[in-house]
Amino acid sequence: xxxxxxxxxYPLLLVAVILQFMPLLTRRGIFFSATVDPEFPRxxxxxxxxxxxxxxxALWTVLVTLLTLFSVHAHPNFGRMIAxxxxxxxxxxxxxxxxxxxxxxxxxxxxEVRQASLSSSPAKENFNLWITLAPFLTLAAVAVYxxxxxxxxPLRFPAHRGADGRADGWASRDWRGVYGPLxxxxxxxVILLALAWILSHESRKTxxxxxxxxxxxxxxxxxxxxxILAALRPLLSTSLWLGQGVLLVSIAGLxxxxxxxxxAPSAKDEVPEPRGDDYWKAGVFYWNPDDPAIFVSKRLGxxxxxxFANKWSWLAMxxxxxxxxxxxxxx
Amino acid sequence: MSDTLTLxxxxxxxxxxxxxxxxxxxxxxxxxxxxxxSVLPSVRRMAVDLGVHFNTVAEAYRTLxxxxxLDLQHGRGxxxxxxxxxxxxKAELVQEFRHRLRALVAEVRAAGASAVTIQAxxxxxxxxxxx
Numbered sequence: 100x101x102x103x104x105x106x107x108x109y110p111l112l113l114v115a116v117i118l119q120f121m122p123l124l125t126r127r128g129i130f131f132s133a134t135v136d137p138e139f140p141r142x143x144x145x146x147x148x149x150x151x152x153x154x155x156x157a158l159w160t161v162l163v164t165l166l167t168l169f170s171v172h173a174h175p176n177f178g179r180m181i182a183x184x185x186x187x188x189x190x191x192x193x194x195x196x197x198x199x200x201x202x203x204x205x206x207x208x209x210x211e212v213r214q215a216s217l218s219s220s221p222a223k224e225n226f227n228l229w230i231t232l233a234p235f236l237t238l239a240a241v242a243v244y245x246x247x248x249x250x251x252x253p254l255r256f257p258a259h260r261g262a263d264g265r266a267d268g269w270a271s272r273d274w275r276g277v278y279g280p281l282x283x284x285x286x287x288x289v290i291l292l293a294l295a296w297i298l299s300h301e302s303r304k305t306x307x308x309x310x311x312x313x314x315x316x317x318x319x320x321x322x323x324x325x326x327i328l329a330a331l332r333p334l335l336s337t338s339l340w341l342g343q344g345v346l347l348v349s350i351a352g353l354x355x356x357x358x359x360x361x362x363a364p365s366a367k368d369e370v371p372e373p374r375g376d377d378y379w380k381a382g383v384f385y386w387n388p389d390d391p392a393i394f395v396s397k398r399l400g401x402x403x404x405x406x407f408a409n410k411w412s413w414l415a416m417x418x419x420x421x422x423x424x425x426x427x428x429x430x
Numbered sequence: 431m432s433d434t435l436t437l438x439x440x441x442x443x444x445x446x447x448x449x450x451x452x453x454x455x456x457x458x459x460x461x462x463x464x465x466x467x468s469v470l471p472s473v474r475r476m477a478v479d480l481g482v483h484f485n486t487v488a489e490a491y492r493t494l495x496x497x498x499x500l501d502l503q504h505g506r507g508x509x510x511x512x513x514x515x516x517x518x519x520k521a522e523l524v525q526e527f528r529h530r531l532r533a534l535v536a537e538v539r540a541a542g543a544s545a546v547t548i549q550a551x552x553x554x555x556x557x558x559x560x561x
Binding site for chain 1: 436441468477
């Protein structure tokens with residue numbers, strides 16, 4: 100029962116921690132997705148609004164945690180699946196109210212001056228061939244190792260374990276069972292790289308693009324390590340906790356690095372994203388029919404969102420969802 | 431062509447975006463900052479960077495091509511070509527120039543600029559032209 104409780108609270112607490120820090124992960128001059136004076140977040144009023152949001156998010160966390168604790172016996176899936184979503188919805192409501200308040204009372208209307216480089220070869224993030232290929236070459240080397248030690252594999256071995264460490268999924272000594280984790284890792288790497296490549300070619304040159312592409316390139320390594328550890332587990336009894344630990348530390352490091360980058364003053368050659376708050380529905384959904392861009396820097400957190408007024412965005416989103424479903428099927 | 435050359439468009443301005451693109455590019459062309467052989471970004475690239483419709487940029491490029499500044503070839507983008515300055519020009523063009531300049535001179539004089547300052551500015555602007 101303790102394990103069930105832990106498994107129910109773990110995703111909830113993870114979401115709660117992220118929600119507390121989320122408003123800080125934004126560009127200079129943006130606060131709760133509203134355009135403000137760059138000094139406003141540090142003003143007493145800005146700090147009051149941030150504290151108010153944090154308290155509201157914490158209250159939602161307490162409320163949902165209590166619901167989880169009371170329902171853990173009757174509905175163990177509530178904590179794992181529904182509680183984090185409920186917490187997200189609650190915090191999103193608080194966030195949206197803050198966005199409206201800041202936009203209406205402290206919002207700044209900046210001139211919509213756009214800038215384009217006149218270089219015929221647009222600046223894009225560099226994809227170093229060896230840095231990009233290294234994870235795939237490592238996966239291939241491990242595949243060769245598995246082939247050499249094929250006979251050492253048991254005919255049937257655990258493919259997945261529950262929180263209590265007991266096997267709850269099994270695989271056989273066939274190509275899918277042996278190479279599955281490596282193929283899954285390679286497929287995930289390809290999708291991530293494709294996304295990074297499309298972003299570097301099809302979005303405006305901003306610090307967010309640089310940060311996103313570099314984060315994805317870096318994440319290939321801990322993800323590849325996890326795939327390798329999973330593939331070698333039947334032979335070497337490797338621990339997946341090592342991979343998960345490396346992944347968590349990597350994500351924490353990347354978040355800190357990204358925060359430093361995106362809150363720094365903009366570079367001179369940066370191509371500005373549209374500034375109007377009116378393009379941002381509820382502060383998070385970008386809707387601008389006049390903008391041909393598909394991908395736009397997010398105002399909240401790291402990465403990109405889509406221009407929902409562009410029909411090509413829906414096609415791109417459909418493709419990404421289809422790719423993720425394929426990954427899910429493969430798993 | 432220098433990679434630091436940029437083009438700016440103010441979407442809040444009363445001047446249409448297409449006209450602003452034409453004006454900005456023409457200044458760079460006349461001043462020689464965009465030399466013959468320079469290749470401009472594709473219509474798609476510039477439209478995405480500026481956040482304007484593709485047709486807005488395409489129309490601006492077409493206007494400059496009609497003025498013999500650009501060579502537009504499908505799939506190859508817009509290339510700056512060597513252009514011979516026309517020897518004959520329409521009298522209405524000079525009249526229009528005079529009309530607009532008079533209004534501008536009146537505006538800055540009313541704001542306090544001296545006649546000497548205005549003369550110096552005009553001379554500097556004419557000297558910038560490499561044609």
